[in-house]
Amino acid sequence: MEEAHKQLIKSFFKPISFDAGTEVSFFEMWEEKNFKQNELITEAGSLEKYFYIVVSGVQAIYLLNQKGEKVVLGFSYSESPSGVFDSFIYQKPADTFLEALKPSKLLALSLKNYQSLLDQQVDFYKWGYQFFQDILFGRLFREVELLTLSAEERYIAFMRRCPDELKVIPQKYLASYLNMKPETFSRLRASVKY
Template sequence: MEKESLKKAVFSVYPLADSDWHAFASCWNPVSFKRKEVLTSAGDIEHYVYFVLEGVQRAFYLGDDHKEATLVFSYTGSFSGVVDSFLLQRPSRYYLETLTTSHMLRLSYADFSRLMDTYPAIERWVRLVTAHSLAGVLERQIELTTFSAEEKFRILLTRSPHVLQLIPQKYLASYLGIDPTTFSKLLKSVKL
């Protein structure tokens, strides 16, 4: 059952032949983590990519002033991990932590590399996922640098209204690059 949600996510990007899918699916292993557990620390090399079956995680940057900047959230039905560190096998600049108890599937870098070398369709799937992710990062960069606090707030709640029930407001404010007080005011005043 847990790999059915993985299959749905994979096939929504690029359907794989049965033999490719079985090889891919066999490399994902179930793991569970407690709330507020750090999976990857800055300076560590990411050895896994995850698929979230249940729970919420966030990747964040910790500045020299100890101010956190939330970069991305992952939750049920999405992929997770410090992807640049994973793909390049270089030390991460970010942290990945669970915000809630989390049940996930994970794929090791060794299996990932072997699959990419052996199955052209899986390599194509990875390229497409990477392209979609890059497009999302660029869109988010535009939002962060050119939109007002209210516009960013509206976009977040239009795109992902469920996050208000899943993620503490201080992390959502950090993700939007706004002050928590401003976030709280927007929550009370903005109607969608």
């Protein structure tokens, strides 16, 4: 494994302390996965096999509405986690799709190795608790924004906090994520300074 990948994993799991021997076996649990632009990583109805950390690229997690349109729930990008977490943890068929919007390189941890870490490392269990708590509160914060902010306010808030990687993905994905029509997003992009 490349040294840069090791550093990325270590920074992601910062609260966990490994001794030298355990650290070596921890890194051996990870494998690199590469996906082409627009390639499905996880398809609705299938089981999520991996917990990912993004090395490069951008992915969108979405579901299809009754009209067959993509409803974007979130994004993952460099140095962030990725995957369909509920399918991964509960090993139930995914309700959502995970798609590479840009060519993507991901580091993948299998469920077997994930569970092994939970069993062997108290620190990993604590990390998992905090990680999923952060995911839950992030979702709650997003729902409050969707319900209480105007389209312009949602646009400004998102553009201020999102990394540059997300600003270059197709507008239709960003518009869907912000619960607005692509024309509205395009108009806001042209007229609103953030």
